[in-house]
Amino acid sequence: DADVTQTPRNRITKTGKRIMLECSQTKGHDRMYWYRQDPGLGLRLIYYSFDVKDINKGEISDGYSVSRQAQAKFSLSLESAIPNQTALYFCAAGTAFGNQPQHFGDGTRLSIL
Amino acid sequence: GQQLNQSPQSMFIQEGEDVSMNCTSSSIFNTWLWYKQDPGEGPVLLIALYKAGELTSNGRLTAQFGITRKDSFLNISASIPSDVGIYFCAGGEAGNTGKLIFGQGTTLQVKP
Numbered sequence: 001d002a003d004v005t006q007t008p009r010n011r012i013t014k015t016g017k018r019i020m021l022e023c024s025q026t027k028g029h030d031r032m033y034w035y036r037q038d039p040g041l042g043l044r045l046i047y048y049s050f051d052v053k054d055i056n057k058g059e060i061s062d063g064y065s066v067s068r069q070a071q072a073k074f075s076l077s078l079e080s081a082i083p084n085q086t087a088l089y090f091c092a093a094g095t096a097f098g099n100q101p102q103h104f105g106d107g108t109r110l111s112i113l
Numbered sequence: 114g115q116q117l118n119q120s121p122q123s124m125f126i127q128e129g130e131d132v133s134m135n136c137t138s139s140s141i142f143n144t145w146l147w148y149k150q151d152p153g154e155g156p157v158l159l160i161a162l163y164k165a166g167e168l169t170s171n172g173r174l175t176a177q178f179g180i181t182r183k184d185s186f187l188n189i190s191a192s193i194p195s196d197v198g199i200y201f202c203a204g205g206e207a208g209n210t211g212k213l214i215f216g217q218g219t220t221l222q223v224k225p
Contacts, residue, residue: 042201107154
């Protein structure tokens with residue numbers, strides 16, 4: 001779904017580096033989410049935001065931080081990357097009405113050496 | 114926290130066969146969603162279910178929201194090679210928290 005765009009699509013970096021993953025959406029959705037995907041574990045929620053400046057921890061927030069400075073943008077940061085943060089990361093956006101479907105970007109494949 | 118058990122984990126079938134997968138939970142959900150993920154892409158919504166007992170079709174795909182609100186199934190009829198991918202169920206938490214809980218995924222391979 002081109003409505004949610006993630007950059008970069010791939011990133012290789014070293015342990016201890018600071019990494020920022022960017023996400024933007026064009027549909028004006030209020031809610032945005034960051035997930036991590038590991039083989040056999042499905043999608044796990046890292047952080048979510050229901051409005052600008054609103055930040056909520058998900059299931060696996062340790063080692064991550066986020067920023068929602070504008071409705072269309074939601075960035076994920078790894079302050080000091082470690083190898084077990086190697087994974088596929090997805091951003092999603094959704095409306096503010098109940099449990100409506102979320103729409104996903106195409107993911108960022110992050111490798112930490 | 115809440116968990117979904119999705120089964121089977123993987124399936125390898127012949128083209129033309131029907132496929133069935135399901136998700137179960139010990140918790141009640143208000144919404145059940147089914148997504149498909151193709152290699153190198155993000156999950157794409159296939160079917161959304163909002164009411165217990167609801168049965169919804171999308172082409173060759175049919176999904177149902179279990180009457181207990183704790184389970185859902187997805188059926189694919191007459192599979193074709195482009196059905197290959199990972200299928201995820203997701204439950205919307207009761208209380209309309211805006212959060213989804215995802216199953217572990219079912220990897221489907223179709224032999225032409």
